[in-house]
Amino acid sequence: MSRARAEQQPATGTTLIVLVGLSIAFLLFMAFLNVVKSGNILNEANLLYAALIFYAGAGALYLGFGVTGTDSYIRFASLATWAGLIANSGAVAHRWYEAGHPPFASLYEMLLSFVWTLAALTLIAEKRYAVKVIGTVTMPVAIVGVVLMQLLRSEVRPLVPALQSTWLHVHVTLAMLAYAACALSFALAMMFLIQDRLKTENFLAATSIFTVGIYAAILTRFEKWGGLSVVAWDAENKTEVFISRGVRLFVTIPDLGWMILLVFAAVAAPLVLYMLARVKNSEGFLSMANRAVFISILLQTLALVFFLLRARDGVYPSLDAEGLYQTSLAASPFILSALVAGIFANLLYLLLLWRRKDLERLLPDAEALDRITYKTICIAFPLLTLMIAAGAYWANRAWGSYWNWDPKETWAAITWLVYAGYLHMRITRGWRGRRAAYFAILGFAVVMFTFFGVTYLLPGLHAYA
Amino acid sequence: MALSVRSAYRKTWQTLSSIKTGVILIILVVIFSAAGTVILQRPMTDPDDMQRAYSPAMLRLLDTTGLTDVFHAHWFVALLILVSLSIIAASVQRFPNSWRFFARPYKSPDEKFRKALPTQAQIAITEEEHALDAAERALHRLRFKSERIVRTNSFSVFAERNRISEMAVYIVHASLLLIFLGGIVDALYGWRGSLTLTPGSASNHVELRNGAGQELPFSIRCDGTGEETYADGTPKRWWSKLVVIDGLREAARKEIVVNDPLVYRGVRFYQASYGRTGKLDHLLLDARPSGSASNAVQQISLAVGQSVKLDAETTVELAEFIPDYVVQDGHVYARSNDVENPAVHLIVTSRKTNAVVNVWLPEIPGIAENASSPYIFEPKDLKTGLYTGLEVSHEPGQWAVWAGVVLMAIGLTFVFYISHVRFWAVPVRDAQGRLALWMGGTANRNREAFELKFKELVEQIENELKPAVVAGQAPATSIAGR
Numbered sequence: 001m002s003r004a005r006a007e008q009q010p011a012t013g014t015t016l017i018v019l020v021g022l023s024i025a026f027l028l029f030m031a032f033l034n035v036v037k038s039g040n041i042l043n044e045a046n047l048l049y050a051a052l053i054f055y056a057g058a059g060a061l062y063l064g065f066g067v068t069g070t071d072s073y074i075r076f077a078s079l080a081t082w083a084g085l086i087a088n089s090g091a092v093a094h095r096w097y098e099a100g101h102p103p104f105a106s107l108y109e110m111l112l113s114f115v116w117t118l119a120a121l122t123l124i125a126e127k128r129y130a131v132k133v134i135g136t137v138t139m140p141v142a143i144v145g146v147v148l149m150q151l152l153r154s155e156v157r158p159l160v161p162a163l164q165s166t167w168l169h170v171h172v173t174l175a176m177l178a179y180a181a182c183a184l185s186f187a188l189a190m191m192f193l194i195q196d197r198l199k200t201e202n203f204l205a206a207t208s209i210f211t212v213g214i215y216a217a218i219l220t221r222f223e224k225w226g227g228l229s230v231v232a233w234d235a236e237n238k239t240e241v242f243i244s245r246g247v248r249l250f251v252t253i254p255d256l257g258w259m260i261l262l263v264f265a266a267v268a269a270p271l272v273l274y275m276l277a278r279v280k281n282s283e284g285f286l287s288m289a290n291r292a293v294f295i296s297i298l299l300q301t302l303a304l305v306f307f308l309l310r311a312r313d314g315v316y317p318s319l320d321a322e323g324l325y326q327t328s329l330a331a332s333p334f335i336l337s338a339l340v341a342g343i344f345a346n347l348l349y350l351l352l353l354w355r356r357k358d359l360e361r362l363l364p365d366a367e368a369l370d371r372i373t374y375k376t377i378c379i380a381f382p383l384l385t386l387m388i389a390a391g392a393y394w395a396n397r398a399w400g401s402y403w404n405w406d407p408k409e410t411w412a413a414i415t416w417l418v419y420a421g422y423l424h425m426r427i428t429r430g431w432r433g434r435r436a437a438y439f440a441i442l443g444f445a446v447v448m449f450t451f452f453g454v455t456y457l458l459p460g461l462h463a464y465a
Numbered sequence: 466m467a468l469s470v471r472s473a474y475r476k477t478w479q480t481l482s483s484i485k486t487g488v489i490l491i492i493l494v495v496i497f498s499a500a501g502t503v504i505l506q507r508p509m510t511d512p513d514d515m516q517r518a519y520s521p522a523m524l525r526l527l528d529t530t531g532l533t534d535v536f537h538a539h540w541f542v543a544l545l546i547l548v549s550l551s552i553i554a555a556s557v558q559r560f561p562n563s564w565r566f567f568a569r570p571y572k573s574p575d576e577k578f579r580k581a582l583p584t585q586a587q588i589a590i591t592e593e594e595h596a597l598d599a600a601e602r603a604l605h606r607l608r609f610k611s612e613r614i615v616r617t618n619s620f621s622v623f624a625e626r627n628r629i630s631e632m633a634v635y636i637v638h639a640s641l642l643l644i645f646l647g648g649i650v651d652a653l654y655g656w657r658g659s660l661t662l663t664p665g666s667a668s669n670h671v672e673l674r675n676g677a678g679q680e681l682p683f684s685i686r687c688d689g690t691g692e693e694t695y696a697d698g699t700p701k702r703w704w705s706k707l708v709v710i711d712g713l714r715e716a717a718r719k720e721i722v723v724n725d726p727l728v729y730r731g732v733r734f735y736q737a738s739y740g741r742t743g744k745l746d747h748l749l750l751d752a753r754p755s756g757s758a759s760n761a762v763q764q765i766s767l768a769v770g771q772s773v774k775l776d777a778e779t780t781v782e783l784a785e786f787i788p789d790y791v792v793q794d795g796h797v798y799a800r801s802n803d804v805e806n807p808a809v810h811l812i813v814t815s816r817k818t819n820a821v822v823n824v825w826l827p828e829i830p831g832i833a834e835n836a837s838s839p840y841i842f843e844p845k846d847l848k849t850g851l852y853t854g855l856e857v858s859h860e861p862g863q864w865a866v867w868a869g870v871v872l873m874a875i876g877l878t879f880v881f882y883i884s885h886v887r888f889w890a891v892p893v894r895d896a897q898g899r900l901a902l903w904m905g906g907t908a909n910r911n912r913e914a915f916e917l918k919f920k921e922l923v924e925q926i927e928n929e930l931k932p933a934v935v936a937g938q939a940p941a942t943s944i945a946g947r
Contacts, residue, residue, distance in 0.1 A: 165724040371913075382877045389870040398724050400735045400858035401657055402866060403648065405536040407502035414495050421491060428484055458502055 016064050017076050024057045024080070044098070047091035048112075052146040054084030055119070059139035071362075074132050078123070081135060084142075085119040092116050104172040107330045108152045115145040117180050125184070133362045137187065137348060144340055151312060152330050167394035174387035179447055181380035182419075186444035188373040189437040195366040196434060200353060201274060201286055204293065207349040208271035211296070214338045215264040217457060219257075221335075223319070227252035228260060230311055230335065232318065233328035240331050243320060251316040251325045256307065263303045266296040267342070290353060297346045304339045311335075334456040370432055373440055381419050388412050407458050411450040418443045482554035490548045497544065501535030508534060508674070542652075549645050556638050567631045572623040573614045574889050574905060584916065585905040586923045590930060593892040596902045597622055599929035600890035603922055609888065622890040630909060633879035640876055643869030650862030657858040660734075662687035663742065663850055667710065671857045679857075681732060683711040688718075690853040692739050703739040705853040731859055738854035741804060745769050745786035748809060749845040752781070755838060764845070767811075778817045779839055781824075785810035788849070792829060804849055813838050884910040888922065902926070 031049055058080035061073040092112060095103045103109035122138045125131045193203075221229040229250040232241040241249040270292040277285035311332055315324045329336060352359065363369070391412070392402040403409060422439045425431040431439070480486055504527060505518055515524060515533070524533075531538030571578075579585065590596040597613070597620060604611045604624045611624035658673035667686035671679040686708045693702040702722055709717040709729045719727040727734040745768065752763045752775055765773045765781070772782035789801040790808035797808060811824040825833035826844050835841075891903045904923055908915035 167724075378881045382874070382881065385870075385873060385877060389874075392870075393867075394724075396860075396863065397726065398735070399737070400726070400733055400856040401860070402863060405498075405501065405506075410498050410502050414498055417491055417495055421488065424484065424488070454502070 014072075016070075017061065017073065020057045020060050020076070020080075024053055027053045042090065042094070044091045044094040047087045047094065048146060048149065051084045051087035051091060051115075051119075052143070054080050054087060055115075055139055055142045055146060058084060058135060059143045062133075062136040062139050065133070065136060065358075074135070074362075077135050077139070078126060078132075081119055081122055081139065085116070085123065088112075088116045088119055102169050102173060104169070104176070107333050108149055108154045111145050111149045111152070113176060115142045115149075117176065118142045118145070121180060121184060130364060131188075131191070133359060134187065136351060140347070141344060144344070148329070148336065148340075151308065152328075165394055165398065167390060167397060171387060171390040171394050174383055174390055178380055178383035178387050179451060181376055181383055182444050182447045185373050185376040185380060185440050188369055188376060189440040189444075191363050192366055192369040192373060192437045193434070194352065194356070194359060195363055195369055196437070198434075200356060201277070201289075203349055203352055204270060204286075204289060205274050207293070207345050208267065208274060208289075210345055211267040211300075211342045212264070212271055214342045215260060215267055217453075218260055218335055218338055219264060220457065221250075222257040222261065223252045225254070226256075226258040226261075227254045228256035229253075229319075230327050231331040232325040233331040235326055235328070241325060249318060249320055249325065251318045251327055253310050253314065253316055253327070256310055259303055259306050263296070263299045266292075266299040267346075270296060293346055293349060297343060297350070300339065300343045300346065304343065307335065307339060334452050337452065366433070370436060373437065374426060377419060377422060377440060377443070381416075381423060384412075384416050384419060388416060407454045408450070411446070411454050415443070415446045415450050418446050478554065478558075481551055482558040484555065487548075487551045487555060490544065490551055494544060494548060497535055497541055500532060504532050504535070506534055506536070508537075545645065549642055552638050552642060556635055560635060563631055563635070567628060570623075570625065570628065571887075572612070572889075573616060573621055574891065579891070579893070579903055579905060582905045582907070584907065584919055585903065586919075587893075587895065588902045588904065588923065588927055588930065589895075590892070590900050590902045593619055593900065596892060596926075596930060597890060599926050600902065600904070602929065603925040604888060604890075606925065607918065607922060609886075611888075616891075619892055621892070623888070625885070625887040627879075627883045627885050630879050630883045630885040633876055633883070636876035637873055637880055640869045640872035643872060644866050647862035647865030647867075647869060650865065651860045652862075655858070655860040655862060657856070657860075659737065660685070660855045660857050661852050662690075662705075662855065663852045664689050683709055683716065683729070685709055685734060685855075687853055690739065690851050700739075703736050703853075705736055705739075705855070707734060707855075731861060733858050733860075735856040735858070736853070737856040740852055740854070742802070742850040742852050744850045745783075745788075746848040746850050748783060748786065748847045751843040751845055753841045753843070755841045775813075775840055778815055780814050780816075781840070781842075782812045782814070783809065784812045784823075786847075790829075792832070795831060797825075797829065797832060804847075807847065809844060809847075811842060813840060815839060881910075884908050884915065886915060886918075888919075890926075 028050065031046065031053070058077045061077035061080065064070065065073040065077070092103060095109065095112060099105070099109070103112050118138045119142055122135050125134045218228075223229050229252050232249045232251045233239075234241045243249050270289045273285050273289035273292055277283070277289060308329070311327055312329050314327050316327060317323075318325055364372070388409075391409070395404070395409075396402040418439075422436070422443055425439060426436055505515055507515065519527065527533045531540065535541055574582070588596070600622050601611045604622070609624040609626060611622050613620045614623050656671075656673055656679055658671040658679055660668060660671050662668060662685070664687050667684045669681040669684035671681060673679055688706040688708055690705040691703075692700060693704075695701050704720055704722045706720045707718065707727050708715050709727070711729075717727070717729050721727050721734065721736045723736045726736070747766050747768045750765050750767065752765055754761065754776075763775060765775075767773060767781070767783035769783050769786050772780050774780050785797075785808075787797060787799045787808045787810075789799060789803055789805040790797050791800045791806075792798075797810075800806070808829065809826045811826070813822040813824055814820075815822075820837070822838040823832070823834050824838045824842060825835065826842060828835045886906065886908045888906045889904070891905075893901055893903045895901045904919075904926070906915065906919045906922075
């Protein structure tokens with residue numbers, strides 16, 4: 001069966017590449033015509049649109065590889081990524097110039113920087129570490145990122161006094177770099193586990209547990225009668241609505257809670273089926289579990305679309321105050337990221353399920369990946385250290401104290417300790433291979449909690465971004 | 466008896482200095498720190514919120530165990546001290562070996578060492594001196610400084626770089642201890658509080674976080690304060706002009722903004738907040754005589770308690786200013802200090818009729834007597850008093866903390882990026898008795914890059930020695946590497 005497919009491959013291979021190339025050219029031409037009418041070509045919005053087109057092309061080719069296994073796609077996908085990165089850099093530069101500060105001050109700007117970093121990392125991983133297949137993962141995320149940016153408001157927000165400091169920019173830049181390095185180490189550790197022949201069903205269990213965790217976290221906002229609480233948005237001041245210092249105002253989007261509950265059941269199903277397969281030692285349950293993953297992806301996408309439609313510009317009542325309040329996507333970055341991350345993780349699992357042999361062929365061997373993971377953490381750890389130090393120095397200049405045992409600060413320290421633990425276990429105890437990979441994955445989980453969980457899940461002590 | 470004491474001491478020392486202890490302690494710190502972020506902590510939370518969040522029994526339990534103020538609990542501090550002791554013990558135990566290695570470079574490798582070294586090569590040579598020269602030249606080209614070591618009846622060559630890298634890990638741990646030390650000093654001797662000033666006032670009393678007061682040996686005076694906003698009203702900049710009065714003279718002055726404090730004698734003053742007091746500075750009014758058709762408008766400015774003559778007969782006095790008024794039972798009360806709903810109470814006195822009229826702006830029904838006033842008043846503007854909120858802190862230990870951070874950056878650079886590399890070149894006789902140049906090398910990190918460099922070195926030496934090889938005899942070079 002696979003041999004027959006391989007014989008068919010060369011023909012469809014070039015077809016897709018040519019199709020993608022033509023589409024890119026067409027879209028760029030149309031955009032150019034539009035832009036020529038309005039006059040200003042090299043502004044941020046146009047550059048971002050060009051980047052989106054190139055990333056979409058690259059993503060299509062990478063996904064094409066994911067579905068059919070043709071290697072030549074990857075080469076052209078690289079080229080498209082390069083083009084997209086150049087356009088994206090233009091957009092970042094324009095934004096920086098317009099705003100007067102590096103693009104880190106709002107969700108829109110964070111997404112801009114994030115997408116740029118993804119493209120840059122994709123190319124670095126390909127050139128430096130010869131991991132060519134990483135684009136299959138990063139480009140779709142980049143596309144989603146740019147699409148989300150189109151849905152957010154993009155005005156430049158002036159900075160309040162506390163944020164007007166060089167040290168803030170240093171701290172946030174270091175944080176972004178450190179988290180990017182940690183994310184890369186996570187991806188590499190995952191790749192190691194693939195090359196180390198970890199069974200596919202273990203990946204199924206892990207993905208399932210992750211998705212269940214995400215939906216459980218979203219369900220903490222489930223209100224009686226089936227609504228979902230999201231933070232209200234003050235469109236005039238372009239900020240979240242606060243009842244009092246540090247306490248946000250929540251509105252309830254009706255019926256969204258039921259939707260999330262339904263999808264929660266759908267994402268729990270693969271996990272349950274997996275456990276049944278383990279207990280009964282049956283292959284049948286396992287294949288049902290895989291089919292359940294596919295169905296859950298469809299339902300998760302439905303939930304995302306529903307959320308986007310309802311939360312984008314809605315007006316809803318609140319349980320805490322009279323009247324109707326607006327909401328916006330910018331007010332709910334966590335729910336948004338969580339929904340996208342869930343879909344994405346499950347898609348990656350499907351890629352592994354369908355294309356494991358090809359991935360094993362294209363990825364470096366396990367030992368190399370183990371070493372590269374260690375090297376990446378050797379970059380991430382000093383960055384984390386400097387980030388914490390810069391944050392402490394900035395806090396000292398702004399509020400008079402360099403350490404307050406704030407939840408954000410404390411969890412950053414915990415992250416630092418976990419990665420220090422990884423280094424100790426590796427250098428002093430010689431932990432390699434699987435144990436080191438699991439430790440690296442744990443480290444990234446803690447990073448994600450520090451970045452997202454502290455603001456979203458923890459009691460509102462000092463809730464700031 | 467003495468034996469058991471010594472063995473008990475030794476056992477304690479071994480446990481304290483073991484990596485396992487260190488890891489367990491760190492895991493405990495992580496668990497309790499995490500608990501401190503999930504459980505509401507008293508210093509940051511309103512007591513009412515605490516009571517609303519937890520049942521009385523739970524709150525009592527949390528309070529007695531110290532979980533409502535984890536980071537200041539005695540057992541948490543003890544845990545951090547234990548971590549420090551474990552770091553010290555582990556470093557002290559391993560230091561002598563590392564120091565021996567660091568202080569006494571191994572310049573002349575013996576036969577056992579040469580046999581066992583993983584990265585080595587042997588080049589067949591005809592003449593010792595020529596070979597050693599070639600080796601030195603090759604090393605110099607790789608930017609290594611080499612030295613000749615005297616052996617029993619020949620020389621050997623030794624080159625190394627960055628020996629300090631062997632000590633890097635101790636630098637990192639020492640920096641961590643320095644940071645802890647700074648933190649402890651600040652916890653014991655430092656303080657933080659706040660101070661509110663209005664323009665023109667001075668104070669030397671700081672109100673600390675825990676409610677106590679701190680007297681400063683000098684006072685601080687505010688000469689002015691203000692705010693700049695963006696077009697849409699969000700704050701752009703808060704500033705205060707501060708003057709330090711030490712003894713009888715003005716010792717320092719600075720205009721501070723957020724992120725740029727005034728520092729004097731180890732005490733730092735930060736611009737934390739800014740606002741308007743509820744008190745009125747002055748009120749601008751337009752006064753028009755009522756009844757008559759004249760349009761003569763007088764513009765007057767009044768502070769609370771101040772009175773102004775409107776004409777020969779009439780004076781008006783600003784009796785009360787209420788920033789946020791509410792009427793209850795026929796009386797006017799102040800609901801808050803924020804200027805939300807201001808009300809002004811003017812008393813108009815007519816000398817001729819001896820009448821006293823209570824004018825209220827806005828006209829509050831049942832209380833105001835605006836109709837019988839000889840003048841009609843229209844408020845134009847009101848200026849309330851300003852205050853500036855300063856955070857004041859004294860943190861003597863922070864220098865240790867910053868020094869520790871810099872030291873840690875240096876240490877980490879050495880730990881990750883600077884490797885201690887050694888090369889040896891020794892003329893030897895191989896199993897058949899022929900002359901050969903033995904090459905060996907070690908590196909304590911980045912081994913792949915090192916292996917490449919070693920190969921390059923050996924190749925360079927071979928190329929130099931090629932012409933010297935006797936025709937017909939192929940150079941016998943064996944390279945072993947990991």
